[in-house]
Amino acid sequence: MGYASTRSVALIGVTAHVVDIEADAAPSDAGLHLVGLPETSVWPARARIRAAITNSGTAWPDARITVGVSPVIPPVYDAAADLALAVAVLAAAGVIPPERITGRVFLGELALDGGIRPVRGVLPMVQAAVRAGISRVVVPAECAREAAQVPGAVVMPVTQLADVVDQLRHGTLRDHHDQEPESEFALSSSFAVDLADVPGNQAARRALEVCAAGGHHLFLSGDGPATMLAERLPGILPPLTDEAARQVAEIYSLAGRLHRAPGLTPPLSAPHHSQTPAAIFGSVAANRPGVVSLAHRGVLHLADAPEFTRPVLDGLCRPLDSGQVHLAGLGRTVRYPARFTLVVDARPCPCLERRECACTPEARRRYRARLALLLPRVAVRAPIEQSNRGTRAGEPSEAVAARVLTARVRAAHRLADTPWRTNAEIPALDLRTRFPVAPEAAELLLSAVNTGLVTADGLARLLRVAWTLADLRGVDRPQFDDAAGALELWKGADDDGAR
Ligand SMILES: [Zn+2]
Incomplete structure (x- = not known):
């Protein structure tokens, strides 16, 4: 035979x-x-x-x-x-x-x-x-x-x-001759949405810009256009490098969704709170990456975050800390890349009654407490509110993207000899030893630690944001104003136990 x-x-x-x-x-x-x-x-x-x-x-x-x-x-x-x-x-x-x-x-x-x-x-x-x-x-x-x-x-x-x-x-198996030389995913499919369409919400727009410039995570608190803002974040981020676009295309291919790959625009992934942990994080048995990996190099938006299950909310901490999803099963561990900018938003309470809300303070506290593990990892918070369409048009994405790019170039220049590209990636130890801030700025942030306003982990996050504010202002290192600005963004304007 x-x-x-x-x-x-x-x-x-x-x-x-x-x-x-x-x-x-x-x-x-x-x-x-x-x-x-x-x-x-x-x-x-x-x-x-x-x-x-x-x-x-x-x-x-x-x-x-x-x-x-x-x-x-x-x-x-x-x-x-x-x-x-x-x-x-x-x-x-x-x-x-x-x-x-x-x-x-x-x-x-x-x-x-x-x-x-x-x-x-x-x-x-x-x-x-x-x-x-x-x-x-x-x-x-x-x-x-x-x-x-x-x-x-x-x-x-x-x-x-x-x-x-x-x-x-x-012997007649033919080669495919009409293949297109340019790669499909290299062609940018730029987002058709613009920040100019978002009414009001100046604080949230500013927070979005800071997050884009430094790679920081964002918490939007209140009842407002959170989804509109999150959808416009990829449009103000710098375009993906060829290498990043290739990684993103691989993940989309693996998910059977290459036709939905975002090209050179950073991807946006916005799961619904009803999705299973396997859909969110991926599955070893199906060898399929989850929604969080479809956000790799881009943005993951959790709308109405407290509505997600605890396994999902708490499970997000690991990719946030490591940039990867680890899945174990069938006798092996599979890792999928998942380094993204997180945008979470939460209404003040679990009900949908805007005017006749009867939720008790305890119910509100419990609702927000679902984010207890996640929120300490989010450095920038801002309030959002419903705003009339009549309010004056906001600045267009193009203008914001230009400032973001300038700040990113400054940071990339400073980080040229390091493995990190954005301020959000700098480890706490290196922040202290290699990137000291001005003495007045350090003093202000340390006093926030001493008064219990922020933890030691929180201090590192504040320092990273202070660097981004300095980059956006075009100064060489964070001064008092940048530290104060970082502290303001950390507090958000929200007292519902977000920290
Ligand atoms: Zn309520």
């Missing part, structure tokens, strides 16, 4: 690994044996591959077929390897010439009728294949545009297993 080998790609988190797939056909009982993967995870795959082959007009080989995947990387079988396994089986059985599948990567999930279904994560998978020196990739037709974004990839889109078998037999 025969032997054949080909390749596919497996994903762990956002890291793609090229895998070898080997098939061997022996004259024995007809059956398909998948080696090296947990039995429970492969039996649906075995059924799919068998059905797809027999429904594609090819008789199931009258042989014992053994298929091995190596290295065994995923804890569960990934259906993206279906197509590679099917062609390996057919090549081992002599239906397809084995040499026609060796120099190629095959990606695609099989339907029982032999159709080839799209898979998630094609962008990082094809990148891994090209890095491994295999440029010829066979992908589901729906994923061809995504695959074609990888420089150097020669993409062959397919829709039916029967066609793939036929073309491999006759």
Whole structure:
């Protein structure tokens, strides 16, 4: 009988690994044996591959077929390897010439009728294949545009297993020639929303600008246009670097949402409070990043934050501290990037009665207390209020973005020899040792610590914001006014126990 080998790609988190797939056909009982993967995870795959082959007009080989995947990387079988396994089986059985599948990567999930279904994560998978020196990739037709974004990839889109078998037999599997040279995600899809549309709310607008300039998290307190403000934050942030845009595109590809990737504009991710922790943080079993990772390098907005469940609110602390989501399960840990600017907003109380609110002070306190772990990590707070559309138009995003960029350039210049790019990223120790503020500024902030207004952790956050205020003013280091400004932004104008 025969032997054949080909390749596919497996994903762990956002890291793609090229895998070898080997098939061997022996004259024995007809059956398909998948080696090296947990039995429970492969039996649906075995059924799919068998059905797809027999429904594609090819008789199931009258042989014992053994298929091995190596290295065994995923804890569960990934259906993206279906197509590679099917062609390996057919090549081992002599239906397809084995040499026609060796120099190629095959990606695609099989339907029982032999159709080839799209898979998630094609962008990082094809990148891994090209890095491994295999440029010829066979992908589901729906994923061809995504695959074609990888420089150097020669993409062959397919829709039916029967066609793939036929073309491999006759040596006519065609490369995709009408691929577009420019990468889709590199084209900026700038936000169509503008800060000029947000009525009033001067304090909140100023807080938004400070957060954009320094990368600080923001708490908007009250009943007002929080969503309008959050939606306009990506538009005043500097555009993503090519490297950051590539990371964002990989995550969106993995989530099956590359068509929604934001281009060079920092992404905005705004989950609803009814979403499950798996949807928010991601899932190991599904190898799918969560909503927080779709905010990587951009903005995560939690509207009506106290309405979210405690596992979500408290679970956000880890990505806020580390810039990553750690997921454990199926005997392994998966990490997804999640470094974002957080915007949370909260109404004063749980009811929606603006005028006839009868909530007790205790009910209000309990409502805000749901944010007890999260809010100490948020350096900038501001009140929001409903404001008449008639109030004079605010400054447009373009003008604010220009000031943000100038401040960011100042900070980047100062941080040139460090791993950090924004003030919000500077560790507390380095703030003390490498970036001293003016003595009067230090004195003011220390007195706030001594009077119990802020904790030692809070002090570091105040210092970072003071640096951003200095950058926005164009001065070399924070003076008394910058420290006082940071203290004001820390207090917000809200006395509902936000700290
Ligand atoms: Zn109320």
